[in-house]
Amino acid sequence: MADWGPVFVSVVLFILLTPGLLIQIPGRGRMVEFGNFQTSVVSILVHAILYFALICIFLLAIGIHMYMGS
Structure with a gap:
């Protein structure tokens, strides 16, 4: 079985942490x-x-795993 946890966590964090898309730290004015x-x-x-x-926290320390069964 394939472990989809790292893929899911990586994609979600990439979408949430893309600078300027949802949030930007530090911003240009604030x-x-x-x-x-x-x-x-x-x-x-x-x-x-x-x-x-x-x-590192989600994959190494917590160890998130998601398995898709068929």
Whole structure:
């Protein structure tokens, strides 16, 4: 059986943490901006670090597993 947990967690976090799509930390005018569709190098680095940290927590520390049975 295939373990779909890492795939699901990675896709969801990628969608949620894409800079400028839903939220941007730090924003151009404020610390947090919502849905502005603009990014900066700093926000890309912050979101990449958050993505890496959350992937490590969810996949390594908690160990999320999802199995599809047929």
